[in-house]
Amino acid sequence: MRAVDVSRITEAIKEMCVDANHFLSEDMKCAMQTAAEGEKSALGRQILKQLQENMRIAGEDMIPICQDTGMTVVFIEVGQDVHFEGGLLEDAVNEGVRQGYEKGYLRKSVVKDPIERVNTGDNTPAVIHYCIVPGDGVKITVAPKGFGSENMSRIFMLKPSDGIEGVKEAVLTAVEEAGPNACPPMVVGVGIGGTFEKCALMAKHALFRPVNVRSKIPYICRLEEELLERINCLGIGPGGLGGTITALGVNIDTYPTHIAGLPVAVNICCHVNRHAVRVI
Numbered sequence: 001m002r003a004v005d006v007s008r009i010t011e012a013i014k015e016m017c018v019d020a021n022h023f024l025s026e027d028m029k030c031a032m033q034t035a036a037e038g039e040k041s042a043l044g045r046q047i048l049k050q051l052q053e054n055m056r057i058a059g060e061d062m063i064p065i066c067q068d069t070g071m072t073v074v075f076i077e078v079g080q081d082v083h084f085e086g087g088l089l090e091d092a093v094n095e096g097v098r099q100g101y102e103k104g105y106l107r108k109s110v111v112k113d114p115i116e117r118v119n120t121g122d123n124t125p126a127v128i129h130y131c132i133v134p135g136d137g138v139k140i141t142v143a144p145k146g147f148g149s150e151n152m153s154r155i156f157m158l159k160p161s162d163g164i165e166g167v168k169e170a171v172l173t174a175v176e177e178a179g180p181n182a183c184p185p186m187v188v189g190v191g192i193g194g195t196f197e198k199c200a201l202m203a204k205h206a207l208f209r210p211v212n213v214r215s216k217i218p219y220i221c222r223l224e225e226e227l228l229e230r231i232n233c234l235g236i237g238p239g240g241l242g243g244t245i246t247a248l249g250v251n252i253d254t255y256p257t258h259i260a261g262l263p264v265a266v267n268i269c270c271h272v273n274r275h276a277v278r279v280i
Helices: 006-022 026-038 042-061 089-103 160-182 196-206 218-231
Strands: 002-005 071-079 082-085 127-133 138-145 154-158 186-194 247-257 262-269 276-279
Touching (some): 002 006, 006 082, 006 138, 026 042, 026 247, 154 160, 154 196, 160 186, 160 262, 186 196, 186 218, 218 247
Antiparallel strands (some): 071 138, 186 262
């Protein structure tokens, strides 16, 4: 059994909130560069270069990449041989978010009640997803999720008879309806299977697989490639102003489901797809 003081979780999440809001992950940097080189529209190329310049300034001057610094989503994979000491894990996570958003002078975007709309003042609480895994490590993914793209996400409760063509139609419908509102070029996370809530969680988690890494399931790998090609033929383009690069990646996760269902969730993220990962 390995003991981990929760203060380490707080410190890590504080730093990750700042990093994720100022620096792109390496896979996203490469994807943006590839997009800028491959975009066929002159206006699209101009927009992509402006986005790259914006990201350069954000990193050098420590100004957030986007004014919407998001609601903080945290995935924590906890080794089953880990014992946390020094307080509650959930409190430690939220304290890390609070400190990170204060330290980074990041916009506080969370309201305490969805109807009364009073701001909590520190961007807490985070949305936390826990997973127990083998071993004695703790893997943390912090993802500030802006709501321009989040609002464009969809769930489709398809019939089994809809099959893979129904899945394709659902994904393309979600992306086409999102249009410029998701701040393209976007990353598209897709969850197929499970239940209503399981497919949504998979779609969210799929966003943070590197966009240059395809599914290990052969037919899902082919589906990711086909959907990316078809999405980029929609003509939405960078900034929604037309072009050949509408998405930088399509990542799909699957899970067993009921004989009577085919749940599909589409969780869209903007061109920065902010996230930071650490292992303690």
